[in-house]
Amino acid sequence: MIDDDEYDQIFKINAFISHFLHIPFPEQLDDDTWALKWAQVKWLMEKGIITPKKAENGL
Numbered sequence: 001m002i003d004d005d006e007y008d009q010i011f012k013i014n015a016f017i018s019h020f021l022h023i024p025f026p027e028q029l030d031d032d033t034w035a036l037k038w039a040q041v042k043w044l045m046e047k048g049i050i051t052p053k054k055a056e057n058g059l
Helices: 004-021 031-046
Strands: none
Touching: 004 031
């Protein structure tokens, strides 16, 4: 079962995937594709290609 903090984190990750990769409904991706897209967003952040504001929880 997913608790509220995990749900919030997944919600934010889905928003990043949707916004930066232009995927309208990332929650509909299969788990492997979703993980790959999240890895792509993280790589873009690490390289400074995209620079979203950092939240208190580090996302």
